[in-house]
Amino acid sequence: MDLSYFNARLRGMRGRLIRKADYDGFAALPGLEQYAERLRATAYGPYVETASSRMERLDDIIAAAIRAGLAASFADMQDAAPPEAAVYIRSLLSVWEVYDLKAIVRAVSRAIKPEEALDTLVPAGEFDNAAIKTLLTNSKDVPDLVSFLETWGSRYARPLKDGLAAYGKNGSTAAMEHNLDAVGVAAALKELPASSTDAAVIRWIIASRIDAQNVMTLLKVCGEGAVGMDAALLFLDGGTRLGRKTFSSLIASKDRDELLAALASALDDAGWKAVIAGADADEPGLLEEQLNCAGDAHLRRLAVIEPLSIALAASYMQMKAREAKNLRVIARGIAFGIPDEVLKRYIVYPM
Numbered sequence: 001m002d003l004s005y006f007n008a009r010l011r012g013m014r015g016r017l018i019r020k021a022d023y024d025g026f027a028a029l030p031g032l033e034q035y036a037e038r039l040r041a042t043a044y045g046p047y048v049e050t051a052s053s054r055m056e057r058l059d060d061i062i063a064a065a066i067r068a069g070l071a072a073s074f075a076d077m078q079d080a081a082p083p084e085a086a087v088y089i090r091s092l093l094s095v096w097e098v099y100d101l102k103a104i105v106r107a108v109s110r111a112i113k114p115e116e117a118l119d120t121l122v123p124a125g126e127f128d129n130a131a132i133k134t135l136l137t138n139s140k141d142v143p144d145l146v147s148f149l150e151t152w153g154s155r156y157a158r159p160l161k162d163g164l165a166a167y168g169k170n171g172s173t174a175a176m177e178h179n180l181d182a183v184g185v186a187a188a189l190k191e192l193p194a195s196s197t198d199a200a201v202i203r204w205i206i207a208s209r210i211d212a213q214n215v216m217t218l219l220k221v222c223g224e225g226a227v228g229m230d231a232a233l234l235f236l237d238g239g240t241r242l243g244r245k246t247f248s249s250l251i252a253s254k255d256r257d258e259l260l261a262a263l264a265s266a267l268d269d270a271g272w273k274a275v276i277a278g279a280d281a282d283e284p285g286l287l288e289e290q291l292n293c294a295g296d297a298h299l300r301r302l303a304v305i306e307p308l309s310i311a312l313a314a315s316y317m318q319m320k321a322r323e324a325k326n327l328r329v330i331a332r333g334i335a336f337g338i339p340d341e342v343l344k345r346y347i348v349y350p351m
Contacts, residue, residue, distance in 0.1 A: 001084050001198060007312045009080045013073065014316050016043045018323055020349045026330045027340040027347065032058040035334055039327075044069040062331045063119050070324040071123035077313065088310045091188040091202045092317055093125035095209060098184035100127045101156055102177045108139045109173050119328050122321050126154060142167060142176075159183040174234065181213055181236050189238075198310040201302065205314055208295045211239035212288060214247055215263065215276070219284045222253045241269050256281035271298075286346070293348050296322065322348060 018026075022042075029035050036058055040048050047065035055061050074093070081089050100121050107117035114136035123129045131152075139145035143164060149157035163176030188206050192199040217234045235247045246266050253259035264277040271294050279287040299315035326347050333343035 001082075001196075003082070003085060003308050003310065003312075006081055006085060007308060010077065010312050010316050013076065014312075014319065017319055018042060018327070023326060023330070023347050023349065024340075024344065026327070027333065027343045029334060032062065032331065032334055035331060036062055039065060044327075047072070059331065059335055060115070063115070063328070066324050066327050066331075067118065067121070067123060067129065070320060071129055073320050074124050074317065077316065081313070085198075085310065085313070087191045088198050088202055089313065090125070091192060092205070092310075092314055094184050094188040095205070096122045096124035096317075096321070097126050097156070098180050100124065100132060101160075102173075102180055104132065104135050105142060105145065105160065105173050105176055105180075107136060108145050109142050109167070109171070119332075122324065126156075142173075155187060156180060156183060178234050178236070181210075185210065185236070185238055197306055201299075201306075201309055201311045201314060205295070205299070207238060207240045208291075208298075210236045211241040211272075212291045212295075214239055214242050215291065216284065216288050218247065218250055218253070218259060218263065219256060219287070221251055222256050222259050241267055241272055256284075289348050292318075293322075 026035060026038060029038060036048060036052075039045070039062065044065050047068040048061060050068065051061040051064040055064060078089055100123075103117065103120050104127075106112070107114070114133070117136055118132065121127075121132055123132060127135075135145055135148055139148060142160075146157055146160045146164065149160065159179030159182065160176050163173070163179050166175040167173060185206055188202065192202055213236055217236075221234070234251075235244050237244070242263075250259060250262055250266070253262065260276055260279055260281055264273050267273045267276065272291065275290045275294055276287065279290070296315065296318045299311055299318060302309070302311040303315045305311075326349075329346050330343060332338075333340075333346070
């Protein structure tokens with residue numbers, strides 16, 4: 001597959017990503033007015049202008065601009081991709097489809113305001129801005145959300161519907177989220193050719209996501225317990241770092257510090273071992289970001305080693321999504337008056 005022209009376009013798009021020095025400058029700004037002005041000087045400028053014509057509150061303008069810029073970048077990437085790359089792009093987007101839908105399910109089940117939930121999402125694939133807004137604003141409850149997906153003919157309707165019984169008994173979305181992960185993995189792998197460099201890249205990404213999900217499941221169960229569901233059933237097959245046997249032996253852990261120590265000891269991957277060994281048991285969300293960041297770094301190296309492969313597209317997609325998350329974190333930090341030195345701890349630098 002010849003991706004030379006596509007990857008040349010991607011390198012140009014990657015050159016417009018925000019760098020570490022820019023993030024530090026953003027974090028040090030005194031208010032949202034200055035933040036919005038600084039954002040206008042980036043690739044998000046046109047989206048700030050568009051949002052400003054429709055909204056009055058600065059936090060709404062900034063959030064809408066970041067979301068629109070991210071969605072436009074993914075759309076531009078899809079438009080630039082040659083037809084033979086479509087199967088790989090769909091597999092990459094399925095990762096974000098599942099990410100979005102899990103977040104939407106949590107938001108609807110907990111009656112979180114749509115505008116708050118929007119700030120955590122990555123418009124991609126089946127769930128573009130319009131679909132996300134429809135699900136968040138029009139779903140009265142989780143069964144109603146499932147009905148929307150059934151009406152649309154979404155492949156994700158069935159796994160959610162299969163988890164409704166458990167949700168009705170205990171209010172936990174764990175079974176539904178596990179089903180989404182399993183279906184997302186199957187969808188991402190379904191169309192890939194048996195062997196090729198590009199297929200190997202996608203399989204590595206999916207395996208890493210599965211491993212990260214299994215690690216986070218262990219932490220969640222350790223802290224909260226597997227509500228109304230056999231915890232062992234929460235294991236996702238397909239990872240390469242954490243096997244079912246090790247998962248089963250760790251799932252009964254009662255203390256997160258001990259769990260992290262045992263997990264670090266059990267892993268063969270030196271990079272993940274170091275990340276988990278240095279993790280803060282009280283901030284599991286940061287651990288998930290750090291594991292994803294380790295994967296991003298590997299993809300960037302792979303894009304250099306295999307410059308004509310799909311690795312560059314995968315790397316760009318991860319970096320762009322990371323950029324949007326960072327910008328959202330900074331905007332929230334400025335809005336709540338968090339000192340920039342504290343705020344920088346939650347910025348994950350992609351470059």
